Amino acid sequence: MSSTHQIFDISKFKVSCGNCSLVELCLPWGLKVDDLNELEKIIKRVRPLQRGDYLFHTGDKFQQLYAVRSGAIKAYRTTEEGNEQILGFYLPGELLGLDAIDTEKHVCTTVALETSSFCAVPFTRLEELCQQIPGLQHQIYRLMSRELSSENQSLLLLGKKSAEEKIATFLVNLSSRLHVLGYSSTEFRLPMSRQEIGNYLGLTVETVSRIFSRLQKDKLIVIDRKLIKIVNEHGIRCMCTGNKESSSKSRSATGH
Amino acid sequence: MINSLIFNKDLITRYDTLGPRYTSYPTAVQFDESFCHDNYVEIARSTNEEPVPKQLSLYFHLPFCDTVCYYCACNKIITKNRAHAAPYLQLLYEEIKLQSSLYDRDRIVEQLHWGGGTPTFISHAQMSDLMRHTRDAFSLRNDDRGEYSIELDPREADADTIALLRSLGFNRVSLGVQDFDPEVQKAVNRIQSIAETRAVIEAARKHAFKSVHIDLIYGLPKQTVESFARTLQKVIELGPDRISVFNYAHMPRRFKTQKQINKADLPAPTEKLNILQHVINYLTQEGYTYIGMDHFARPDDELALAQKQGTLTRNFQGYSTHANCDIIGMGISAISKVGDCYSQNVYEIGEYEKLVTAGRIPVFRGLKLDGDDLLRRDVITQLICHFNLEFEQIETRHRINFNDYFYNEISILKGMERDGLLSIDAERIRVSPAGCLLVRNICAVFDKYLRQTQAEQTFSRTI
Numbered sequence: 001m002s003s004t005h006q007i008f009d010i011s012k013f014k015v016s017c018g019n020c021s022l023v024e025l026c027l028p029w030g031l032k033v034d035d036l037n038e039l040e041k042i043i044k045r046v047r048p049l050q051r052g053d054y055l056f057h058t059g060d061k062f063q064q065l066y067a068v069r070s071g072a073i074k075a076y077r078t079t080e081e082g083n084e085q086i087l088g089f090y091l092p093g094e095l096l097g098l099d100a101i102d103t104e105k106h107v108c109t110t111v112a113l114e115t116s117s118f119c120a121v122p123f124t125r126l127e128e129l130c131q132q133i134p135g136l137q138h139q140i141y142r143l144m145s146r147e148l149s150s151e152n153q154s155l156l157l158l159g160k161k162s163a164e165e166k167i168a169t170f171l172v173n174l175s176s177r178l179h180v181l182g183y184s185s186t187e188f189r190l191p192m193s194r195q196e197i198g199n200y201l202g203l204t205v206e207t208v209s210r211i212f213s214r215l216q217k218d219k220l221i222v223i224d225r226k227l228i229k230i231v232n233e234h235g236i237r238c239m240c241t242g243n244k245e246s247s248s249k250s251r252s253a254t255g256h
Numbered sequence: 257m258i259n260s261l262i263f264n265k266d267l268i269t270r271y272d273t274l275g276p277r278y279t280s281y282p283t284a285v286q287f288d289e290s291f292c293h294d295n296y297v298e299i300a301r302s303t304n305e306e307p308v309p310k311q312l313s314l315y316f317h318l319p320f321c322d323t324v325c326y327y328c329a330c331n332k333i334i335t336k337n338r339a340h341a342a343p344y345l346q347l348l349y350e351e352i353k354l355q356s357s358l359y360d361r362d363r364i365v366e367q368l369h370w371g372g373g374t375p376t377f378i379s380h381a382q383m384s385d386l387m388r389h390t391r392d393a394f395s396l397r398n399d400d401r402g403e404y405s406i407e408l409d410p411r412e413a414d415a416d417t418i419a420l421l422r423s424l425g426f427n428r429v430s431l432g433v434q435d436f437d438p439e440v441q442k443a444v445n446r447i448q449s450i451a452e453t454r455a456v457i458e459a460a461r462k463h464a465f466k467s468v469h470i471d472l473i474y475g476l477p478k479q480t481v482e483s484f485a486r487t488l489q490k491v492i493e494l495g496p497d498r499i500s501v502f503n504y505a506h507m508p509r510r511f512k513t514q515k516q517i518n519k520a521d522l523p524a525p526t527e528k529l530n531i532l533q534h535v536i537n538y539l540t541q542e543g544y545t546y547i548g549m550d551h552f553a554r555p556d557d558e559l560a561l562a563q564k565q566g567t568l569t570r571n572f573q574g575y576s577t578h579a580n581c582d583i584i585g586m587g588i589s590a591i592s593k594v595g596d597c598y599s600q601n602v603y604e605i606g607e608y609e610k611l612v613t614a615g616r617i618p619v620f621r622g623l624k625l626d627g628d629d630l631l632r633r634d635v636i637t638q639l640i641c642h643f644n645l646e647f648e649q650i651e652t653r654h655r656i657n658f659n660d661y662f663y664n665e666i667s668i669l670k671g672m673e674r675d676g677l678l679s680i681d682a683e684r685i686r687v688s689p690a691g692c693l694l695v696r697n698i699c700a701v702f703d704k705y706l707r708q709t710q711a712e713q714t715f716s717r718t719i
């Protein structure tokens with residue numbers, strides 16, 4: 001290093017989507033090398049957020065989409081009574097801000113649950129680029145569709161009857177999203193608190209803890225503080241559909 | 257597993273080195289003064305976020321004693337003036353408020369302990385007040401299924417005290433006896449009759465305390481095998497569920513009141529070993545199970561049962577059956593174990609007052625354990641509680657290969673194996689009956705901080 005006094009400006013850092021491990025999940029997927037270079041030119045790396053830092057607030061002018069590179073983000077809206085209602089949790093490879101294209105204002109507030117980094121994509125420039133690169137347009141449709149379908153997923157999740165089904169589904173959903181990222185699907189750290197899980201699923205914290213300890217007692221998961229180990233994947237999948245019978249059957253199959 | 261013990265004088269003499277008692281790992285010597293209020297608060301709050309937050313264990317330090325026992329190594333304040341308790345308790349209530357604001361109310365207090373000093377130095381009204389403040393701030397159990405214990409000096413308690421304590425929710429009691437021999441009692445300035453001790457135990461039985469524990473010390477001045485044998489006999493007649501026989505370490509430079517003890521009155525090392533040998537033979541013959549370190553218990557006592565089930569753990573009071581609590585220590589010098597951290601309150605009342613009245617948790621040092629610390633703590637706890645260590649358990653919990661990770665330690669253990677302290681193969685370490693008394697030495701092999709502190713000679717002798 002020649003100069004130790006130079007302040008490291010992360011936004012000047014040239015983005016290289018080609019080397020990014022999230023490339024398959026993100027905007028550039030399927031683009032030709034030349035097109036990728038054009039896209040890289042408009043993407044900026046933004047300063048990482050610490051736990052508790054905000055990315056944008058409800059009502060902020062929508063200017064860019066954000067791709068999560070690392071960490072975990074919570075999106076929420078404040079209800080008329082002034083309470084926080086959590087809309088979802090975002091993991092690496094997922095895009096934030098798609099829901100603001102219509103009104104050009106952000107419709108939720110996003111806050112980092114742990115140290116998180118992002119790429120920012122200025123939306124007007126992205127639209128211009130789409131005129132030149134048809135593949136990019138298609139990729140945006142794909143990502144929007146993914147967002148819609150995950151929205152549907154969470155509606156289904158919230159519509160579940162029992163608290164047990166909700167939590168099992170929540171865990172399976174998290175596990176498969178981590179799997180896509182190349183992380184272990186059976187052992188992961190919950191980035192959110194039990195209060196946030198409860199808020200998102202519409203359960204009290206006491207219920208959240210009661211269900212988690214029951215899942216542990218039934219030897220479906222092992223909990224070590226925020227670390228979750230899924231030890232009976234089949235059992236927990238069965239539980240998502242309220243199919244307790246087969247989950248208990250598989251329990252006895254493992255000798256318990 | 258009932259631990260059979262073999263007393264091997266040769267080995268004990270050879271391995272008689274300085275070593276920690278591992279009521280925590282890393283030991284308090286490693287606590288760092290850069291760990292402060294803010295660290296503690298952040299960690300305490302984060303434990304509420306866990307999907308299943310741990311239940312709580314509360315420790316209250318009540319430091320006052322009416323007279324000094326010369327041997328005493330506890331953190332205490334000697335005073336005849338009972339009025340000193342009131343202002344201290346006011347500060348303690350403040351700390352209770354500060355601490356409880358950090359923890360969610362659905363976290364049940366599974367374990368509660370009043371230690372000292374002499375907790376019963378305070379008046380009956382003050383005891384009720386302290387418990388009321390605790391109940392207002394935390395969720396205590398009302399079904400008598402918690403482990404709520406108190407250290408009791410029989411000279412400072414009578415049947416009424418016992419009845420009151422029971423009604424306040426205590427269900428376990430630990431009595432300081434040390435030695436019944438009049439000569440020894442005189443030499444350590446602690447005159448305590450069998451009658452007053454018996455009265456307290458009878459009251460505890462009458463009020464259905466679930467466990468009665470007696471503390472003894474060997475190695476005190478004027479002790480001989482014969483004199484201590486008589487003490488043991490009287491202790492057995494009192495029928496305690498648990499007995500601790502602590503090793504007296506004479507360190508007058510560190511504990512000033514020990515200067516009052518005439519060094520020439522201390523039993524010679526061989527005599528001391530003979531006393532220990534007699535303790536072990538006699539207590540096991542009387543049907544007590546050796547739990548480990550300095551602890552014995554009746555086979556149906558919950559400590560012995562927990563050991564059988566593999567759930568025994570170690571904490572600042574010695575052994576415990578509640579592995580899964582976050583421990584909050586309140587009062588001067590109290591130690592907390594919350595999240596993956598240890599922290600300790602200031603020692604001095606003036607300091608304590610300054611911090612607490614400023615609304616600060618009065619922490620002055622602590623330590624955040626890293627992965628290596630957690631791994632070594634797990635190993636040491638297993639060995640000291642169960643005399644047995646299955647590598648596979650540790651490997652799955654900490655994602656390491658035991659034989660690779662502890663390559664150096666294992667080669668040291670091989671030496672201990674040749675000496676007959678343990679056996680070690682590819683899958684486990686088993687402490688041998690002759691090694692049980694030296695389990696501290698075995699644990700010390702896994703203590704990565706020991707080498708630097710050993711030079712400073714801050715620990716007591718192991719036997």
Ligand SMILES: C[S@@+](CC[C@H](N)C(=O)[O-])C[C@H]1O[C@@H](n2cnc3c(N)ncnc32)[C@H](O)[C@@H]1O
Nearest residue numbers: 327328329330372373408409432471502503504
């Ligand atoms: C914190 S003291 C409180 C007990 C209470 N104040 C009493 O004396 O009854 C707990 C126990 O530590 C033990 N102890 C105190 N000083 C010791 C020393 N220097 N060496 C070994 N054990 C000691 C004693 O057995 C004592 O009962």
Ligand code: SF4
Nearest residue numbers: 321324325328330373
């Ligand atoms: S042994 Fe107990 S009574 Fe005696 S000085 Fe120590 S704490 Fe006080």
